[in-house]
Amino acid sequence: MSRIAAVAVKEFIHLQRDQISKAMIIGIPLIMTLLFGYAINHDVRHLRAGVADDAGTSTSRLLLQQAQATGVIDIVHQADGPEELQRLLAGGEIVVGIYVPQDLETRMQQPSEPLAQLLVDGSDPVVLSAARGLMQMPPPDSDPGSQADRTRIFELLALYNPERRSPVFIVPGLCGVILALTMVLFTAVALVRERERGNLELLITTPVTGMELMLGKIAPYVVIGYFQATLIIALGVFLFDVPVLGSFVDFYVGVGLFVISILTLGLVISTLATNQFQAFQMTFMSFLPQMLLSGFMFPFEGMPKPAQWLSELFPLTHFLRVVRGIILRDADLGMLWPQLWPLGLFFVFMLLVAAWRFEKRLD
Amino acid sequence: MTAAIVSHGLSRRFGDLLAVDNLDLEVPAGQIFGFLGPNGCGKSTTIRMLCGLLTPSQGSADVLGCSVPAQVEKLRSKIGYMTQRFSLYEDLTVAENLRFLAQVYSLPARSRRSIVKKQMQRFALDDRSVQLAGTMSGGQRQRLALAAATLHEPELLFLDEPTSAVDPESRRQFWDYLFEMIDHGVTVLVSTHFMDEAERCHQLAILDDGKLVAQGEPQLLMAQLGASVVEVEAAQPREVRSRLLEIESVWYVAQLGSRLHALVDPAVDDPLKALDTYIGDASMRRVAASLEDVFVMATGSH
Numbered sequence: 001m002s003r004i005a006a007v008a009v010k011e012f013i014h015l016q017r018d019q020i021s022k023a024m025i026i027g028i029p030l031i032m033t034l035l036f037g038y039a040i041n042h043d044v045r046h047l048r049a050g051v052a053d054d055a056g057t058s059t060s061r062l063l064l065q066q067a068q069a070t071g072v073i074d075i076v077h078q079a080d081g082p083e084e085l086q087r088l089l090a091g092g093e094i095v096v097g098i099y100v101p102q103d104l105e106t107r108m109q110q111p112s113e114p115l116a117q118l119l120v121d122g123s124d125p126v127v128l129s130a131a132r133g134l135m136q137m138p139p140p141d142s143d144p145g146s147q148a149d150r151t152r153i154f155e156l157l158a159l160y161n162p163e164r165r166s167p168v169f170i171v172p173g174l175c176g177v178i179l180a181l182t183m184v185l186f187t188a189v190a191l192v193r194e195r196e197r198g199n200l201e202l203l204i205t206t207p208v209t210g211m212e213l214m215l216g217k218i219a220p221y222v223v224i225g226y227f228q229a230t231l232i233i234a235l236g237v238f239l240f241d242v243p244v245l246g247s248f249v250d251f252y253v254g255v256g257l258f259v260i261s262i263l264t265l266g267l268v269i270s271t272l273a274t275n276q277f278q279a280f281q282m283t284f285m286s287f288l289p290q291m292l293l294s295g296f297m298f299p300f301e302g303m304p305k306p307a308q309w310l311s312e313l314f315p316l317t318h319f320l321r322v323v324r325g326i327i328l329r330d331a332d333l334g335m336l337w338p339q340l341w342p343l344g345l346f347f348v349f350m351l352l353v354a355a356w357r358f359e360k361r362l363d
Numbered sequence: 364m365t366a367a368i369v370s371h372g373l374s375r376r377f378g379d380l381l382a383v384d385n386l387d388l389e390v391p392a393g394q395i396f397g398f399l400g401p402n403g404c405g406k407s408t409t410i411r412m413l414c415g416l417l418t419p420s421q422g423s424a425d426v427l428g429c430s431v432p433a434q435v436e437k438l439r440s441k442i443g444y445m446t447q448r449f450s451l452y453e454d455l456t457v458a459e460n461l462r463f464l465a466q467v468y469s470l471p472a473r474s475r476r477s478i479v480k481k482q483m484q485r486f487a488l489d490d491r492s493v494q495l496a497g498t499m500s501g502g503q504r505q506r507l508a509l510a511a512a513t514l515h516e517p518e519l520l521f522l523d524e525p526t527s528a529v530d531p532e533s534r535r536q537f538w539d540y541l542f543e544m545i546d547h548g549v550t551v552l553v554s555t556h557f558m559d560e561a562e563r564c565h566q567l568a569i570l571d572d573g574k575l576v577a578q579g580e581p582q583l584l585m586a587q588l589g590a591s592v593v594e595v596e597a598a599q600p601r602e603v604r605s606r607l608l609e610i611e612s613v614w615y616v617a618q619l620g621s622r623l624h625a626l627v628d629p630a631v632d633d634p635l636k637a638l639d640t641y642i643g644d645a646s647m648r649r650v651a652a653s654l655e656d657v658f659v660m661a662t663g664s665h
Contacts, residue, residue: 202450202511205414206467207439361432362416 020278024285031288039292044130044302049096050077050088055104063116063140063153067098072133085119089159091335092325095121095301096131098154114155115139122158123169123328126299132156160245160328168243171236172327173296175229176319179255180262181287182228186221187266188279191358196275204360211355218263225259226252233327246326250333254326257343258319264350265315271357290316318342367392367519367550368413372422375408382408384573385422390552390566395541397564397581398554399658405573406554407447410521413552414444427519440468443512447523449504453497457488457507460496461514468515478514486510486540502533509540513549520544522553526560538563558654569661577661581654588652590614590626590660591634597623597645606641613638615659624656 015021049067053060068075073096079085085097097119107113120131139153161168194200203213233251236242244251265286273279291297293311300308300317311317318339325331325339333340368390375383383405390396398406411417413426415435424431429438451460461479470478483489486506491499496507505525512520522541526534538560541551553564561567562581569577577584597603600623604616612628627634635647 197453198446198448198450199452200450201416201446201448202444203467204416205439205442205444206464207436207469208467360415360435361418362411363418 020281024281027285031285035289035292038304038307039298039302044126044299045071046074047072047096047127047130047301048077048094049073049075049098050079050085050094051075051098051100052079052081052085053100054081054102055100057104059108059140060100060104060116063100063104064098066137066140067134070134070137072130073098082117082119086159087335089119089121090325090329090331091338092121092321092329092331093338095124095127096134114152116154117157118154119157119159121160121329122162122164123160123324124299125164125166125169127301128158128164130299130301165240167236167240168328169324171232171240171242172323173320175232175236175255176258176294176316176323177291177296178232179225179228179259179319180290180316181283183221183225183259183262184266184269184283184286185280186224187218187263188269188273188283189276190217191267191270192273192276192279201362204362210358210360211351214264214267214351214354214358217267218260221263222256222259225263226255229255229259242327244327245330246332250326250331250336251323253333254319254322254336254340257340257347258315258322261315261343261347261350264347264354267354268350268357271354290314293317295320312342315343315346365392366390368396368424368426368552370413370422370424373409373412373419373424374421375405375412375417376420382573383412383419386573386575388424388568388575388578390550392550393545393548394565395545395551395553395563397561397567398552398570399556399558399561399567399654400554400570401556401662404570406570407523408573409570410444410523410552410554414442414521440515441518443515443517443520445508445512445520445522445525447527449496449508451496451504451507451511454495456493456495457483457499458492460507461511464511464514470515482510482514501528502530502536505529505533505537506540509537513544517549519550520552522551524554524556526555526557534560558658561658562654569658571662576663577657581657584657585652585654588657588660589629590652590656591629591631592650592652592656593625593627593634593638593647594650595623595625595638595642595645595647596621597642603642603645607638610637610641617655617659624650624653626656626660 051064053064064075067073077088077094079088079097082099085099088094089097099117099119101116104115107115118131118134120128122128135152135154135156137153194203233244237244269279269282269286273282293303293307294314294316295311296316321339322336325336366389368388370386370388373383373386373388374381386409398409400406408417412419413424413431415432415438418432426438427441429435431438455463458479461482462475465475465479483492486509488506488510491503496504499507509525526537529537544551555561564581567579567581567584568575595603600618600621604618604623607613607616607623607625612631614626614628617624625638627637631637635649638647
């Protein structure tokens with residue numbers, strides 16, 4: 001009995017001396033509850049939408065106002081025509097497009113005709129079902145009698161992934177999630193291991209600079225990252241019939257940018273951790289919010305604004321948009337530029353932080 | 364004679380602990396300079412400060428004309444450092460370790476191969492070139508570490524307790540390597556807690572509690588010891604020792620097996636006579652001071 005007590009007391013002392021474990025006792029329940037509470041929200045509203053109003057009449061304006069008023073969409077883009085709507089959808093800047101044709105007034109007279117076209121990014125099933133909410137909207141006329149027999153206001157056009165198979169949507173995102181975990185783990189332990197084994201004391205007396213060490217450390221993992229991305233997409237294509245609509249060159253450019261940015265996150269962790277276990281803990285802590293808030297598990301649109309702002313900081317959030325855009329919507333890099341520069345910025349910033357944090361000193 | 368290292372008031376504090384206290388050093392070039400002292404006396408801390416790995420809390424040091432740690436990057440290719448703990452990659456082979464360092468030190472690509480090969484021959488590692496460093500014995504690791512530290516032909520070599528984990532035969536061999544390097548004009552700064560190794564150094568600095576307590580040539584330190592040494596051979600040395608320690612003019616008595624070394628105040632004209640009544644039937648004689656005696660005197664254990 002006293003031996004059990006001795007072990008228990010000793011264990012408490014260990015715990016008390018280990019700052020990270022102590023932080024995890026409070027941090028994990030706190031962060032997990034907050035993240036899940038915010039992230040799991042299937043009441044998806046305020047979808048980013050673009051409109052192309054070719055009619056330009058008071059009725060068309062009323063129709064669009066009503067659509068906005070439902071709260072299902074937020075009109076963030078005024079497009080010149082259906083082609084621009086398609087381009088915005090492919091680039092991921094909007095997930096819903098409303099096209100009002102020129103002959104709106106004529107259509108108003110024919111109850112069987114839909115008034116406008118609703119283009120929806122169907123690659124995300126949650127977005128698609130949320131957008132369907134617009135279909136229940138009342139028609140844009142104050143006189144209910146003349147519209148009573150109108151069957152539908154919108155003609156729904158679900159673009160991309162028309163069969164709505166979930167692997168098609170999941171696999172490209174999975175590519176990002178797997179890379180975000182493995183790449184960070186590899187580099188997070190890289191420097192710590194050298195410190196633990198005593199190699200670092202020798203290494204820092206050599207002329208090698210902090211930046212050379214950092215770049216040399218991540219170089220092999222870029223190759224491994226490419227290998228993993230290829231493996232995941234190949235499995236997706238051959239086992240789950242995931243169609244790759246965009247170009248492989250674009251895909252690999254995106255993967256490269258994402259891999260180097262996420263590797264520098266590992267490097268920064270490596271300069272903060274004092275042993276491999278701590279590096280694992282920190283990797284885990286950095287991975288959780290990324291997985292929950294990046295839009296991989298729960299749609300971005302369902303999250304409150306602060307959670308969305310936070311997730312804009314994660315490389316995974318941007319990469320998910322890039323990889324889904326290229327693979328599912330045939331987007332090219334030009335369209336995805338708004339997602340590419342944050343990845344580049346993240347890489348440069350974290351690399352500088354890591355090189356700065358890594359001093360060639362022991363004190 | 365030029366100095367390879369000069370330090371003034373070099374100090375290093377870790378929290379409340381003053382690990383190195385106001386160290387004034389002058390290490391002559393082309394010699395083996397030894398740091399002698401017990402564990403925790405500040406040997407490693409001093410070496411790390413001189414290599415630029417630790418920032419001094421106070422004071423300055425000048426290594427090969429560069430002030431550390433400010434100009435340490437200029438110094439990197441001119442110094443070699445062998446850490447106390449084996450610091451090469453255990454999952455790399457002997458040749459891979461050396462090739463890696465040759466590249467890190469930017470040795471010319473054309474001669475890299477031959478330099479590594481030459482180094483493996485020189486340190487009797489050529490038949491182990493494909494062996495993983497982690498699977499080697501203490502002596503082999505130590506030869507590899509020395510080969511790695513001297514790969515880029517440094518002018519100054521720092522060795523932090525290089526022989527603490529190896530057998531006596533390897534230690535002897537190791538010192539042969541050091542003397543060979545001195546012949547090539549290299550300066551060696553080595554820390555140790557072995558007296559026989561300390562005795563082999565050209566110059567010796569004895570550190571105690573972070574302070575420099577004695578410095579000079581080992582022979583001179585022994586000759587100029589400020590005490591008379593009496594060796595007592597007794598059947599019950601512990602009993603005799605406690606009796607001797609009661610004498611006021613006896614500063615310290617060290618036991619070496621069945622023999623005792625008593626350090627006696629040099630003011631006493633005839634130390635043998637002063638001790639005579641205390642040792643019973645044991646025999647005694649005056650002997651020359653050993654380095655151990657110097658060490659005991661210097662570290663103030665009396």
